[in-house]
Amino acid sequence: MKVELAASLLWAATACVAPPETLEPRVLERGMVVCEHELAAQVGRTVLEQGGTAVDAAVATALALAVVYPQAGNLGGGGFALVVDAAGRARCLDFRECAPAGASGARVFDAEGVRHPDWLLWSPHAVGVPGSPAGLALLLEECGSGRFTLAQLCAPAIDLAERGFAVDGELHDDLCDKEDRARLLRSAAARERFYPRGAALERGDVLVQRDLAQTLRRYANEGAAGFYGGATAASIVAELERAALALPEGSRVGWVTLDDLRGYRALWREPLRAEFRAREVISMPPPSSGGIIVLQTLALLERLAPSAKTFDAEYAHWAIEAWRRAFAERAAVMGDPGFVEVPVDELLSARWLDRAHASMQDRATPEVQASDLHEGSNTTHLSVVDAWGNAVALTTTLNSSFGSGMLVEGAGFLLNNELDDFALGDGLRNQFGLVGGAANAIEPGKRPLSSMTPTVVRRAGRVELVLGSPGGPRIVTSVAQVLLRCLVFDEPLESAVRAPRLHQQWSPAETWIERGWPAEFVSELRGRGHELDERVQPFGRVQAIRVSPDGSVEGASDPRGGGAALGTRQR
Numbered sequence: 001m002k003v004e005l006a007a008s009l010l011w012a013a014t015a016c017v018a019p020p021e022t023l024e025p026r027v028l029e030r031g032m033v034v035c036e037h038e039l040a041a042q043v044g045r046t047v048l049e050q051g052g053t054a055v056d057a058a059v060a061t062a063l064a065l066a067v068v069y070p071q072a073g074n075l076g077g078g079g080f081a082l083v084v085d086a087a088g089r090a091r092c093l094d095f096r097e098c099a100p101a102g103a104s105g106a107r108v109f110d111a112e113g114v115r116h117p118d119w120l121l122w123s124p125h126a127v128g129v130p131g132s133p134a135g136l137a138l139l140l141e142e143c144g145s146g147r148f149t150l151a152q153l154c155a156p157a158i159d160l161a162e163r164g165f166a167v168d169g170e171l172h173d174d175l176c177d178k179e180d181r182a183r184l185l186r187s188a189a190a191r192e193r194f195y196p197r198g199a200a201l202e203r204g205d206v207l208v209q210r211d212l213a214q215t216l217r218r219y220a221n222e223g224a225a226g227f228y229g230g231a232t233a234a235s236i237v238a239e240l241e242r243a244a245l246a247l248p249e250g251s252r253v254g255w256v257t258l259d260d261l262r263g264y265r266a267l268w269r270e271p272l273r274a275e276f277r278a279r280e281v282i283s284m285p286p287p288s289s290g291g292i293i294v295l296q297t298l299a300l301l302e303r304l305a306p307s308a309k310t311f312d313a314e315y316a317h318w319a320i321e322a323w324r325r326a327f328a329e330r331a332a333v334m335g336d337p338g339f340v341e342v343p344v345d346e347l348l349s350a351r352w353l354d355r356a357h358a359s360m361q362d363r364a365t366p367e368v369q370a371s372d373l374h375e376g377s378n379t380t381h382l383s384v385v386d387a388w389g390n391a392v393a394l395t396t397t398l399n400s401s402f403g404s405g406m407l408v409e410g411a412g413f414l415l416n417n418e419l420d421d422f423a424l425g426d427g428l429r430n431q432f433g434l435v436g437g438a439a440n441a442i443e444p445g446k447r448p449l450s451s452m453t454p455t456v457v458r459r460a461g462r463v464e465l466v467l468g469s470p471g472g473p474r475i476v477t478s479v480a481q482v483l484l485r486c487l488v489f490d491e492p493l494e495s496a497v498r499a500p501r502l503h504q505q506w507s508p509a510e511t512w513i514e515r516g517w518p519a520e521f522v523s524e525l526r527g528r529g530h531e532l533d534e535r536v537q538p539f540g541r542v543q544a545i546r547v548s549p550d551g552s553v554e555g556a557s558d559p560r561g562g563g564a565a566l567g568t569r570q571r
């Protein structure tokens, strides 16, 4: 019911909008929005039905997610968007958070020199300068159809924040998660918002967020300046100062300031592109590690098992070995390209593939090192296609589920804890068990290395697949597995997304394995020397769209989550 309100509000604002005249709306039969919350998908679909393009719809969907999916939808986080238009032009927008000017590696040490890695999850030292408000505004300004203002695309989100929406089972369950709850309860504003009666909001409670509606209004009216300056910026800094009181006195420096906020810019990046099985695979370059690793995986499997017929244990063995080598490189050489020279061409070269290939055997090689190859709950994804053949893959995150747990008092949104994505050094693992070195060490203004992998596949001159996922490093392997199932084994999209998954990230040496694989598959992998961790929760929540050659559009929202795939009858 709330969504009908949001939709009608948008309708009222844009009732006379016709499709952009310069575009021929006959390339595809329909448009589609797939994301992790049905209310947000409905907002995006309404924009498509009102004549909006995939970019217009993606912006409105992302803003709605910031209201109805506080676990990961955000204003206080960041992300990446890959936009591919009907002519095949592709652009990547990097609106990843960056470290504040005062950040240093010392931020996790107290005055006695004791290290506190947990500060990177809940304290002001965890928070990167938010990128989403700048990113979404720039995306609309440079790639939108021009038929919708930012204010129009903010309207449904404002409506959902002001009138409220019914809490679903997933939000209730996530608020009950032990670690997420502990982080949220540190923040007075988060406590009041999500645990109003001393316990987590229940399914069916109506969550009203008037302060968030006000913040969105300032953003709607003034654009990015309405977030990075004025009342919103002041509230962010005040919240960080309040939260810092929980830290020992000598450690209360170096977090996000008004200057950091004013100075934030989203950046355009050149997408990575590779040929694969008569397609073009387009994905995110650094500061994501995801595009490189996905392209390395596809290329290695094409060499190792060119005629495989199914995703069987032998194929899985090669995939695991490919990830082991690719993630070793991630830890060694990948970081923000504004600070370190990431050898992207080398990592995607025939020479790298030759060396990786030559180092593989029929059995697991848990001892592989990056130098052997070199000479020298939370994020969310949305996929949209429109009737003109444009596509957007957008992944956005607060990092942990509910980010740092710090809800900005008076402004109503959660702040990220993205700085945990920097390498801690000394072999220390971050919350995803990732290790890294100097290439991903924290520096002022630097963006932490990411695994977010928004990806688009084109075939015969048009978009065929749009996908991405949450899941930290599991994003990369989840996206790779869905691509392999669709492109190599021709599996239907829904079953490719649903299929059980594996994950391997070089260190630790064990491979994660979801439930649902046949027993013989598991024992064959063990027989090849793979140490398997079967105790894992389901991982990755792929949100994908496939366009058939006849133009029909199919969406798949991963059954591991509670999202929705909504198509339009747009022509």
Ligand code: DON
Pocket: 377, 378, 379, 397, 398, 399, 400, 401, 418, 421, 449, 450, 451, 452, 469, 470, 471, 472, 473, 475
């Ligand atoms: O950018 C990254 O790689 C991480 N901050 C993503 C975190 C994530 O996917 C958590 N979600 N489940």
